[in-house]
Amino acid sequence: MDAEGLEGFRDFVDSRSSALLRTAVLLSGGDRHAGEDLLQNALAKAAGRWHRIDEPEAYVRQVLYRQQISRWRLKWPRREVSVAEPPERGAAPDDSAAAELRVVMRAALSRLTARQRTVLVLRYFEDLPEADVARLLGCSVGTVRSTTHRSLARLRSLAPELAALGPADVEQQSSRDYSPVEVRP
Template structure:
């Protein structure tokens, strides 16, 4: 890699690492160490092909997704880490979004890697179903059904998240429009 390419690569890493690490943390279910390894491997692959990459962020994200898919397709999956005590559940009085993020991260970590990956790609990365299907190497119908089951399981794992979905918005009365009285 020449000096100019190396400078551009360093600028990319400095400028985009935080956002890429957030995606990797979500993909790994909140395991920051695994996320750092995932991102580092993706950046190493990008560095080796840097001069041929047109869109570096898209390339690195694609490598992140594919490496994570490879991890959960392994014949011998990694074991879960056991802890002495379960983490505290946040109370009803959430301060800002911090408690909500903790609940979301814990609930995502309890999903299967495939379910977590589909939700991250669909809602965090805001990719259309067709793109998610292309990344995962499956059909759009599989993405839809996996998304549906994943959201249902996520709501079951963290009932406090159920108030955030579109169903809650439809069920809640709007405060902007006054009720209309219908007379016969």
């Protein structure tokens, strides 16, 4: 890689690595170390092809998704990883509800299969349409829909306390008036 390419790669890593790491951690079920490994491998592949990549973030995300698919297809089970420090450090006292939500969500996501977790991350965290998720995962749109449906149902059964988080939102949606309105030019 030439000096200009190296500088461009460094700038890309500096500016986008935190967002890419969040995606990688979610794809790996909340395991920060596995997410870091996933991202490091994706960046290493991008570095080798840097001069040929038109859209670096799209390329790295594609590598992340495909590596995660390869990981879930492996035959041996995921091993437990011990860490010296808790993954979340010192949340503010008023942020306890958000911290609790993250803990509950992380625990529930880690109990989903890798495929279910990947579909949910792509659909709701990455906000990709079903067709794009299907293309990335190499399956049909119907498979994405059914996997999303089953994954959300399993998530609800694993963490029923998540249902209590948005009663105001549910109330707002149910009180909407959908009656026809006359529009005049």
